[in-house]
Amino acid sequence: MPKLSVPDIHSQYLCPELQAVLWCAKIKFQKAFSYRLTDIFLPSLNWDKLLYYAQVHALTPLVHEVIASQPQSVIPINILKALAERRRAIAYHNLQCTHDLLLLHKEFKKQSIRVISYKGPLLAISSYGNLSLREFGDLDLLIDKRDIKKSVDIIAAKGYRITSRYSWEITFTKEDKKELDLHYSLSPWTFPVSLFFDCLWEHAHRVRIADEDIVTFCPEHNLMVLCVQVSKDAWEDRLTLNKLCDIAALLSVSHQQFNWFYVLHEAALCRLSRILYFGLALTKAFLDIKLPALILKELRQQSWIEKGVLQTVYRVAALKIGKKSGFFHRMQLHFFLQESLLGKASQVGMLLTRLKWEQKKIIHEKIPYSKN
Structure with a gap:
């Protein structure tokens, strides 16, 4: 783990408002953590900035859930109102998405198509304990590659239209702006994942929603998938703290x-150990989650983690979300996250080719062709 302790990281890199947001997460996910907001942050808080973060x-x-439980005399009324209004809008959106999920699930079941739903309402209910407590933008479904055509037809029949196709997923959008990602692989080529559908299905759990049993990942596979998401987002400079809260x-x-023994075994088998350690190390750095001794030992032995974690902490703290960092930093992090020397070499070559192509595309888009 990084030599800096969690309090050091927070005080050196994070403004009081971002610390307060993280504090709300700690209150929710750590039963022993019970400080009051007024004891720590109140004198220096910019409430509008807190809303923004x-x-x-x-x-x-999550912030509304915790702040609303604090002494009302110290929380500005307009802040509570703004948080409550935003949460109601999110709750309505979540309900609408969940309704769509249930309708889709029934159709998949009728046609005997195996489908695994993850993140979205499944994570909200199973991990947060409340559909309105986790903000999500779309639905995520994972299918066997052999069922792509049938699955696309089912989704299209419910009013969704294809907006983009990738090597690992198809993205759909409805007229009401709701989105759905149909995955037949868990990640793009930049972060290859060897978690096979049959294995995921064999160990899957079921979550009860409105008299329907919805299939989702078992907790161990869920953790691995969430760590892939965190690592990919960190590499793409678009990591947001809600992804770490999902892990917590x-x-x-x-x-x-x-x-944990199964997680470590599966991660090693799928060449995801470094991605797993990185996701856990980041979550511990921001949220100080409790991890078992065998995981902490592994983290201490991964010397590359310290630099990767601190670089990511800085990027998040400086609000560099969506702003690409230097080429060297991105290549270095990606290199660290690869398991084998062959994987490192091949990925470097692929990335160089892809980034060169992206740069050419940007140049052509900026300079229109002459019609002379």
Whole structure:
């Protein structure tokens, strides 16, 4: 783990408002953490800035949940009102998406198509314990590649239209702006994942929603998938703190029966160990989650983690979300996250080719062709 302690990281890199947002997450996910907001942050808080950070990091419902429980005399009324209004809008959106998910699930079931739903309402209910407490933008479904055509037809019949196709997913949008990602792989080529659908299905769990049993990942596979998401987002410079809260929420409700030995075995088998360690190290750096001794030992032995974590902490703290960092930093992080020497070499070559192509595309888009 980084030599800096969690309090050091927070005080050196994070403004009081971002610390307060993280504090709300700690209150929710750590039962022993029970400080009052007024004891720590009140004198230096810019409330409008806190609202901004909560929205940027998609944590408005969680921040509202905790702040609303604080002494009302010290929380500005307009701040409470703004948080409550935003949370109601998110809750309505979540309900609408969940309704769509249930309709789609019934159609997949009728046609005997195996489908795994993850993140979105499944994570909100199973890990956060409340559909309105986790903000999400779309639905995520994972299918076997052999069922792509049938799945596309089912989704299209419910009013969704294809907006983009990638090597690992198809993105759909409805007229009401709701979005759905149909995955037949868990990540793009830049972060290849060897978690096979049959294995995921064999170990899948079911979550009860409105008298329907919706299939989702088991907690161990869920953690691996969330760490892939965190690592990919960190590499793309678009990591938001809600992704780390997902990991903290999952572990907070699953810790007693969580099989860490299985996670480590599966991660090693799928060449995801470094991605797993990086996701856990980042979550610990920001949220100070409790991890078992065997995981902490592994983190201490991964010397590359310290630099990667601190660079990411700085990028998040400086609000560099969506602003690409230097080419060297991105290549270095990607190189660290690869498991084998062959993987490192091949990925470097692929990235150089892809980034060169992207640069050419940008130049052509900026300079229109002459019609002479």
